[in-house]
Amino acid sequence: MGEERIRVIESRCTLCRKCVDVCPYSCITIQEESVRIDEACCQFCRACQAVCEPEAIEIVTVELEQVEKDAYKGVMVFAEQRMGKIAPITFELLGKGRELADKLGEPLSCVLLGNGMKENASELVDFGADIVYLYDSPSLETFREDSYTELISSLAKEEKPSVMLFGGTSFGKSLASRTAARLDTGLTADCTGLDIDENGNLVQTRPAVGGNVIATILCENHRPQMATVRYKVMERAVRRSGREGKVIEKKMPEKLLDRTRVIDTVLEEEEDQDIEDAEVIVAGGMGLGKPEGFKLIRELAEALGAAFGASRAVVDEGWAPRTHQVGLSGKTVRPRIYIAIGISGAVQHLAGMRNSETIIAINEDPKAPIFDIATYGIVGDLYEIVPELIHQIKELSTRTNFNSLSH
Amino acid sequence: MHGLNVVVCVKQVPRLEEAEIDFETGTLKRKGIECETNPFDLNALEEALRIREKLGGRVIALSMGPPQAEEVLRSSIAMGVDEAILLSDVALAGADTLATSYTLSCAMRRLGGHDLIICGEKTTDGDTGQVGPELAEHLGIPLVLCVQKIEKIDEGGLTVQRAVENGYQLVESPLPCLITVTKDINAPRLPTLRGKIEARKRIIAVWGVKELEEFGDRSRFGLEGSPTKVVNLSTPPQPKKGLKMEGSSSEQAAKLVSKLKDLGAL
Numbered sequence: 001m002g003e004e005r006i007r008v009i010e011s012r013c014t015l016c017r018k019c020v021d022v023c024p025y026s027c028i029t030i031q032e033e034s035v036r037i038d039e040a041c042c043q044f045c046r047a048c049q050a051v052c053e054p055e056a057i058e059i060v061t062v063e064l065e066q067v068e069k070d071a072y073k074g075v076m077v078f079a080e081q082r083m084g085k086i087a088p089i090t091f092e093l094l095g096k097g098r099e100l101a102d103k104l105g106e107p108l109s110c111v112l113l114g115n116g117m118k119e120n121a122s123e124l125v126d127f128g129a130d131i132v133y134l135y136d137s138p139s140l141e142t143f144r145e146d147s148y149t150e151l152i153s154s155l156a157k158e159e160k161p162s163v164m165l166f167g168g169t170s171f172g173k174s175l176a177s178r179t180a181a182r183l184d185t186g187l188t189a190d191c192t193g194l195d196i197d198e199n200g201n202l203v204q205t206r207p208a209v210g211g212n213v214i215a216t217i218l219c220e221n222h223r224p225q226m227a228t229v230r231y232k233v234m235e236r237a238v239r240r241s242g243r244e245g246k247v248i249e250k251k252m253p254e255k256l257l258d259r260t261r262v263i264d265t266v267l268e269e270e271e272d273q274d275i276e277d278a279e280v281i282v283a284g285g286m287g288l289g290k291p292e293g294f295k296l297i298r299e300l301a302e303a304l305g306a307a308f309g310a311s312r313a314v315v316d317e318g319w320a321p322r323t324h325q326v327g328l329s330g331k332t333v334r335p336r337i338y339i340a341i342g343i344s345g346a347v348q349h350l351a352g353m354r355n356s357e358t359i360i361a362i363n364e365d366p367k368a369p370i371f372d373i374a375t376y377g378i379v380g381d382l383y384e385i386v387p388e389l390i391h392q393i394k395e396l397s398t399r400t401n402f403n404s405l406s407h
Numbered sequence: 408m409h410g411l412n413v414v415v416c417v418k419q420v421p422r423l424e425e426a427e428i429d430f431e432t433g434t435l436k437r438k439g440i441e442c443e444t445n446p447f448d449l450n451a452l453e454e455a456l457r458i459r460e461k462l463g464g465r466v467i468a469l470s471m472g473p474p475q476a477e478e479v480l481r482s483s484i485a486m487g488v489d490e491a492i493l494l495s496d497v498a499l500a501g502a503d504t505l506a507t508s509y510t511l512s513c514a515m516r517r518l519g520g521h522d523l524i525i526c527g528e529k530t531t532d533g534d535t536g537q538v539g540p541e542l543a544e545h546l547g548i549p550l551v552l553c554v555q556k557i558e559k560i561d562e563g564g565l566t567v568q569r570a571v572e573n574g575y576q577l578v579e580s581p582l583p584c585l586i587t588v589t590k591d592i593n594a595p596r597l598p599t600l601r602g603k604i605e606a607r608k609r610i611i612a613v614w615g616v617k618e619l620e621e622f623g624d625r626s627r628f629g630l631e632g633s634p635t636k637v638v639n640l641s642t643p644p645q646p647k648k649g650l651k652m653e654g655s656s657s658e659q660a661a662k663l664v665s666k667l668k669d670l671g672a673l
Contacts, residue, residue: 007625010617032497034617082572142576145550170571174552177504177540186505186634189535209421209532213640222634259549260580263566267574274573280672304672322591323573328534337672358670359649360663374649376666378659388660396664396673 004044005060008035012056019048019057069162069200072223075101076161078152079112079124079132080172083265084141086112086120088236088277089167091127093229095237096194097165098128103196104162107131111155113148115141118247125245127237132247133159139256142265143171146257149178155250156183161224163202165194168230180226186219187226192233202227211328211351230332232276233355268323275324278307280337281356283326284319285311285349287342287363287382294319296386297341303393309333311349327352342382345370362386410464411522411562411582413455416511416539417448417468417483419476420532444479447527449486449595450588455525456487457593458560464522465489469514471499471507477611484606485598492518496615501630504533508541509632513623514614515546522562524585528553536587543585551578554586 013035020028020035027041028048035056037048049057077097080087094110101108110129112121114136121134135151152175156164166176168190180187192214193205201218202225208215219225275281282304284297294314301308310320312327326333328348338356343349345361345368353359354373361374362382371377378385422441444452455466468483470476471494480491494514502510515521524546526539536552543550555575556568564582568575570589598606616625626632652662667673 005626009620010615011621034615145552149544170553170569173536174540174550177537178544178550180537181505181508181541181544184505184634186503187537187541188635189504189533189537207643208534208637208640211643214643215637216639216641217635218638219635260551260578260584262576262578264577265571265574266577304667306672329531337667337670354643360666361649371649371651376663377649377651378663379651380656380659384656385660388657389663392657392660392664393667393673396668 006037006039006042006044007058007060008037009056009058010034012054014054014056016053018051018053022047022051069223072160072162073104074106074159074161075104075108075163075165076156076159076224077108077110077129078164078166078172078175079110080167080169081112081114081117081120082142082171083267084114084117084120086123087167087169089169089172089229089231090124091236092231092234093165093167094124094128096229096234097163098237100163100194100196100202101130104200106162109133109159109161111135111152113140113151115139118249121247125243125247126239126241128240128243130245132245133250134247135250135252137252139252139258142262143175144258144260144262145174145178146259148175149182150253150257151250153179153182154253156224162200164224164226166226166228168228173228176226176228183224183226185222185224185226187228188217188219189228190230190233191227194227194229194234201225207328207351211347232332232334275307275309275326275333276331278333278335280304280306280339281309281326281333281335281353282306282339282341283309283311283343283353284314284341285343286313286317287344287365288314288319289342291317291319293342293383296382296390300339300341300386300390300393303390303397306337306339307335309338309353311343311346340370340374341386343370344368345373410462411458411560412465412467412520413458413523413525414467414469414515414518414521415448415451415455415483415488416524416526416542417452417470417479418445418527418530418532419443419470419472419479420445420530442475442478444482445527445530445532447529447531447588447590448479449527450590450592451525451527452483452486452488453593453595454557454588455523456596458523458557462561467492467518467521469511469518470494471502471510471514473500474613477613480611481606481609482598484609485602486596487599487602491609491611493611493613494615494619495613496617498616498625499629501633502628503633503635504535504537504541505634506628506630506632508538509545509623509627510619510629511538511542512545513619515542516622517614517618522582523560523565524548524583526585526587528587528589539585539587546583546585549580549584551580551584551586553589555589555591557592 027038107130109131166172188204282301334355529536559566
């Protein structure tokens with residue numbers, strides 16, 4: 001099966017117009033100094049080719065690059081590990097991956113690369129994987145662009161998964177992008193929704209244009225269909241000990257390309273809680289008005305045993321560190337309680353926290369968009385309300401301590 | 408020593424703070440929207456200029472987009488780049504990250520002789536961060552993502568700090584290679600007046616399919632070469648309005664404290 005295609009080799013074309021004049025179907029025009037042939041009306045009569053002296057018109061029969069979709073089956077999740085520990089994003093990918101695999105009626109597999117990680121591999125079965133492919137080697141201890149890409153893309157060529165999911169992390173994005181380009185397929189970044197349609201295609205949704213719209217994206221004619229998902233966007237898989245599944249230990253190829261070298265890994269000692277894992281977050285925005293205002297945010301966070309977060313503008317001003325930025329260009333969070341103080345609620349910020357279970361907003365402007373998504377709102381002067389709040393919380397905890405002492 | 412040939416990929420993006428959405432069609436209202444250079448690309452340009460100041464060589468800015476994207480290349484010249492090339496052609500339009508990175512790789516091949524390619528970590532409009540790494544793959548060169556500092560660079564290679572979730576890795580790579588840079592790497596310079604005048608005068612080369620087809624397969628450009636298709640745009644669901652707490656500051660605080668108790672936060 002083939003299809004005829006006609007095209008102009010522009011570097012040869014002299015714009016002599018002979019083809020335009022000879023075409024019996026009038027489907028050749030000159031636009032912006034180049035010849036355009038409307039393939040939809042072309043009958044491939046070859047009249048133009050006959051009159052073209054510089055042989056600039058080419059008709060080729062192309063094999064339809066329709067991949068045989070049926071050959072691709074199942075969902076494959078990349079299990080990210082850092083310093084020998086499975087990164088939490090992996091369990092969220094397994095949660096979503098299981099759901100997609102069940103809808104397709106096909107298996108869920110998982111691929112783990114690392115050093116001395118056999119036990120972790122079987123743990124992935126408990127979290128929903130039917131098959132875990134394990135590459136275990138000292139050279140795979142930490143993420144390497146070249147070798148990881150090579151192993152993952154060869155495995156994808158061998159096993160032909162229909163869907164591949166990666167974490168939207170520093171490593172995951174790098175690996176997913178390189179792998180997609182090598183496999184010549186589509187990749188959708190930071191999906192917030194993934195589903196299967198009636199044709200078995202992966203339906204990918206993600207915020208676009210700064211979170212103003214939600215785009216639905218399909219990758220119909222290429223396989224695998226690849227997507228990255230940010231941490232804390234999907235629900236974590238539930239662990240079920242004793243699930244059936246197998247770990248397949250893959251042999252390392254004898255030679256593996258590896259051009260970059262990791263000399264050192266420097267992890268910051270986080271004195272403050274990591275905001276992505278926090279149950280409660282107190283976040284401050286430009287409504288604070290001055291750098292000292294952020295102290296209030298930290299103070300309230302401390303009183304609640306919560307983490308603190310900040311809007312992009314606050315981070316850009318240097319009032320809070322970038323690791324605490326919530327929003328489209330910062331981190332995505334879904335805590336149980338998110339308290340937004342002096343945050344008006346630009347779409348970019350909302351995109352990073354709208355999935356929080358309970359949202360509490362404190363803002364002077366009753367029309368601030370943050371109130372549109374807040375579960376509870378307080379309109380007023382934050383410099384009056386927040387100190388009062390801290391005071392009452394502290395009083396409450398002293399009383400509780402006193403009570404517990406007296407019992 | 409002749410220095411390094413550095414190519415920086417830049418993109419024109421709409422200023423999103425000013426963007427308005429046409430809720431009828433779910434698309435961006437193009438009319439009256441101001442465009443700017445993708446902020447992350449300014450850091451990429453700055454880093455390239457610093458490398459030239461240190462080692463000598465040339466900096467080329469490359470952009471793909473509609474004819475008006477020429478504007479970001481003029482700004483790049485005003486900042487100090489030596490040469491600017493625009494990839495613009497109707498047949499290149501509608502490209503997803505795979506087709507975009509493939510087209511850029513054809514332009515890199517036509518240019519030849521690049522030692523280092525620098526891209527911004529991501530763009531503020533597409534926000535995928537995929538074009539840089541996919542470009543590295545099409546060219547078959549090493550890649551280091553999210554560089555927050557270049558520790559050492561010479562004609563043999565570079566050592567960089569690559570940002571990871573809670574820290575960084577020190578990574579060494581030979582040249583040629585591609586890096587993407589974060590906003591923390593530097594503070595981009597402003598264009599000088601002399602630079603701006605120079606930028607007005609310069610003629611910017613525009614390459615289309617005609618110039619690129621020799622270096623690749625044209626069926627992999629534009630919409631035709633894009634495996635992913637946007638099939639629908641919708642506005643995010645409007646959530647239900649919440650409960651407002653009224654009263655004096657201390658009453659409001661008291662109501663909130665009691666809610667926090669109910670929610671188990673206290």
